[in-house]
Amino acid sequence: MDPFFEDEFDEGTKTKLRIYRDYLRSWLPNWVLRTRGRCYIFDLFCGPGGDNAGNNGSPVIAVEEVRLQAERILASNELELILVFNDKNPEHIQKLSERLGDDVLDENGNHLAKILYRQEEFDELFPKIVPAVQETPCLMFLDQYGATQISDEVVKQIDTLQRADVLFFVASNFFARFGDQDEAKAVGISKETAQSSGPNQTHRMLANHFASLIPDMFIAPFSIRKKNLYGLIFGCHHYIGLEKFLEVCWKEDEANGEANFDIYEDNSYGAQAGLFSHTKLRVFREEFERKLLSGDFQSDADVYRHCLTNGFIATRHVRDIVERLRKEDVLSIQDESGQQLQVRLGKACLDDPRFLILSSGSNSQD
Ligand SMILES: C[S@@+](CC[C@H](N)C(=O)[O-])C[C@H]1O[C@@H](n2cnc3c(N)ncnc32)[C@H](O)[C@@H]1O
Numbered sequence: 001m002d003p004f005f006e007d008e009f010d011e012g013t014k015t016k017l018r019i020y021r022d023y024l025r026s027w028l029p030n031w032v033l034r035t036r037g038r039c040y041i042f043d044l045f046c047g048p049g050g051d052n053a054g055n056n057g058s059p060v061i062a063v064e065e066v067r068l069q070a071e072r073i074l075a076s077n078e079l080e081l082i083l084v085f086n087d088k089n090p091e092h093i094q095k096l097s098e099r100l101g102d103d104v105l106d107e108n109g110n111h112l113a114k115i116l117y118r119q120e121e122f123d124e125l126f127p128k129i130v131p132a133v134q135e136t137p138c139l140m141f142l143d144q145y146g147a148t149q150i151s152d153e154v155v156k157q158i159d160t161l162q163r164a165d166v167l168f169f170v171a172s173n174f175f176a177r178f179g180d181q182d183e184a185k186a187v188g189i190s191k192e193t194a195q196s197s198g199p200n201q202t203h204r205m206l207a208n209h210f211a212s213l214i215p216d217m218f219i220a221p222f223s224i225r226k227k228n229l230y231g232l233i234f235g236c237h238h239y240i241g242l243e244k245f246l247e248v249c250w251k252e253d254e255a256n257g258e259a260n261f262d263i264y265e266d267n268s269y270g271a272q273a274g275l276f277s278h279t280k281l282r283v284f285r286e287e288f289e290r291k292l293l294s295g296d297f298q299s300d301a302d303v304y305r306h307c308l309t310n311g312f313i314a315t316r317h318v319r320d321i322v323e324r325l326r327k328e329d330v331l332s333i334q335d336e337s338g339q340q341l342q343v344r345l346g347k348a349c350l351d352d353p354r355f356l357i358l359s360s361g362s363n364s365q366d
Contacts, residue, residue, distance in 0.1 A: 001091075002047075002048075002089060002091075002092070004047070004145070005047060005048055005050070005051050005052060005057075006051075006052050007051065007052070007053070008051055008052070008053035008055060009051045009053075009055050010226055011226070011260075012224045012225065012226035012230060012260065013226075014055070015224055015252065015260045016143070016169060016224060016230075016232060017055075017056075017057070017058060017061060018252070019167075019222060019232060019248055019249070019252060020058055020061060020141055020167060021061045021064075021065060022248040022251065023139075023165075023167060023234075023244065023245055023248050024041075024061070024062060024065040024139065025065055025068070026244040026247070026248070027139050027165060027241070027244065028065055028066065028068075028069050029069055029072055030240070030244075031137045031139075032069055032072045032073055032076055032079055032081070033072065033076065034137075035076075035078075035079050035137050036078040036079070037078065037079070037080060037136075038080045038081075038082060038136055038137075039079060039080070039081050039082070039136070039137045039138065040081075040082050040083075040084060040133060040136060040137070040138035040139070041062050041066075041081075041082075041083045041084070041138065041139050041141070042084045042086075042129065042138060042139070042140040042141065043058050043059050043062060043083070043084070043085050043086070043141045043143070044084075044086045044122055044125065044126065044129075044140070044141070044142055045086070045087060045122065045142060045143045045144050045145070045149075046058060046059045046085040046086060046087045046092070046093075046096060046143075047059070047087060047092050047096075047143075048087075048089075048091065048092040048095040048096050049092075049095060049096045049099050049100070058141055058143055059083070059085045059096055059100065060099070060100070062083055062141075063083070063100055063104050063115075066081065066083070066104045066112055066113050067104065067106060067107075067112065069112075070106040070107075070110070070112055073112045073113070074106070074110055074112070080114075081104075081112065081113035081114070082113065082114045082115075082116060083104065083113055083114070083115045083116070084115075084116045084117075084118065084129075085100075085115065085116070085117050085118070086117070086118040086119070086120055086122070086125055087119065088119065088120065088121050088122070089119075090119050093117050093118075093119045096117070097115075097117050100115055101115070102114065102115050103115065122142075122144070122149050123149065126154060126157070127157070130157045130160060130161065133161060133164065134160060134161060134162065135162060135163060136163060137163045137164075138161070138163065138164045138165075139164070139165050139166075139167075140158070140161075140164055140165070140166045140167070140168075141167050141168075142166065142167070142168035142169065143168070143169045144168070144169060144170070145171075146171045146174055147170050147171045147172070147174035147175065147184070147187070148174075148183045148184070148186065150168050150170060150187075151186030151187055152186060152187055152188050152210075152213055153186065155210045155213055155214060155235075156213060156214060158214070158217075158235060159213075159214035159216060159217050159235075162237055163237070164236070164237075165234070165235070165236040165241045165245075166234070166235045166236070167232055167233070167234050167245075168232065168233050169230065169231070169232055170203070170206065170230065170231060170232075170233060171228065171229075171230050172194075172202045172203035172205075172206045172223070172229050172230060172231050173199075173202055173228035173229040173230070175187065175189050175191065175194035175202065175206065176191065176194040176195045176197075176199070176202050176229075177191075178191070179191030179192075179193075179194045179195075187206075187209070188209065188213075189205070189206060189209050193205070194206070199229060200223070200229070200259075200261075200263050200264075200265070201263075202229050203221050203223040203224075203229055203230070203231035203233075204221050204223065204258070206221070206231075206233070207219050207220070207221035207231075207233050210233060210235075214235070216237065217235045217236065217237055218235065218236055218237070218238075218239070218241070218242040218308070218309065219233060219234065219235050220233075220234045220235075220242060220245055220246060220249065220258075220311060221233050221234075221258060222234070222249050222252070222253075222258055222259065222260075223258060223259040223260070223261070223263055224259070224260050225259070225260060225261040231259075239304070239305060239308055239347065239350060240347055242308050242309075243308055243313060243347060246308065246311060246312070246313055247313060249311075250313065250316065253269065254270075255268035255269055255270070255278045255280075255281070256268055256269070256278065256280050256281070257311060257312070258311060264278075264279055264280055266278060266279045268280075281312075281317065284310060284312055284317070285317065285318060285321060288306070288307075288318050288321065289321050289325075291306075292321070292322070292325065292331070292356070293325075293330070293358065295358055297356055298355065298356065299349070299353035299354060299355055299356060300314075300322075300333065300343070300344060300345055300349040300353060300354050300356065301349040301350055301353035302353075302356075303318065303322065303345055303349075303356070304345055304346070304347070304349045304350065307345075314345035314346075315345045315346050318345070319343060319345055322343050322345065322356075323343050326343060329359055330358065330359055331356055331357065331358055331359070332356075332357045332359065333354050333355070333356060333357075334354065334355045334357055335354055335355070336355075341354050
């Protein structure tokens with residue numbers, strides 16, 4: 001038996017799986033409604049289905065989340081949802097397939113999704129999957145042990161998947177400890193660089209490294225401290241996926257939206273972010289207001305994008321600022337005809353941006 005599954009999952013693993021579940025819960029309905037044809041959930045390091053204490057692992061979580069969407073799935077008769085579970089350990093695949101069978105059914109026996117099992121080395125299976133799903137919607141969960149399977153090359157391959165949302169786990173601390181060893185060479189971060197970030201920031205630095213390789217993709221990290229530093233890295237090509245992932249992260253970490261510990265050592269972890277008193281959020285908000293008053297944002301869509309690409313959510317973190325400036329007549333929100341409109345900073349901005357007009361007398365550079 002693999003020791004990872006013998007004991008109860010630790011708190012870090014439970015956090016990781018909660019984030020996976022929460023992301024699936026917002027990802028699934030979105031794609032179920034939009035997809036005609038195939039849509040995949042790939043879990044390529046799936047394990048046997050859970051620990052010995054009865055906590056469900058990622059493949060069982062995926063099946064549970066699919067069942068939650070039964071009504072939507074049955075209503076969309078053109079969707080073909082396929083779950084692919086892979087693990088190199090044959091015992092894990094046997095145990096999992098005995099538990100889950102080949103189909104996900106609802107409580108009345110209606111077919112919701114198909115399950116395919118593979119028992120392959122990740123580095124053999126992954127290159128076969130990539131060309132087959134270039135344009136296919138999919139969610140890929142890569143929950144490796146350690147840090148050696150998800151290389152720079154794998155990340156570049158992920159970038160070719162235009163409609164994939166990817167969540168992978170990595171023992172980031174590995175690069176600070178063993179970054180000079182051969183197994184670490186497939187990720188272009190040296191031991192010195194990894195160490196220079198300081199022990200709390202290694203995972204963020206690793207995410208920045210991957211982001212630099214694939215500038216077209218949005219990347220967001222979530223750091224997880226167990227005994228050492230680990231973390232999840234999320235990637236996708238669209239703002240809406242990024243927003244959904246960040247919502248999950250801010251639910252986990254109300255103060256900073258990016259870790260299961262006090263990542264900036266400002267006593268923020270576990271504190272309520274509603275007061276906007278924590279360093280990261282306070283600095284971002286101050287900078288945001290300065291930029292807004294300087295005319296850096298032409299539209300509400302600019303604000304929406306700026307917040308997301310900096311790890312914040314406009315409706316949650318800056319709406320009150322925009323609202324206040326509008327009430328103070330410093331700012332107005334207008335459509336193309338000049339009609340005055342309400343503040344609206346959610347995803348609707350992307351399709352139909354509204355202009356942000358600074359009144360004369362504000363700090364605008366214009
Ligand atoms: C961290 S566990 C996955 C746990 C799983 N996500 C869950 O929630 O229960 C990593 C899994 O990857 C499998 N594994 C390790 N190296 C692998 C490789 N090179 N290719 C495929 N599977 C591998 C292990 O057998 C193990 O089941």
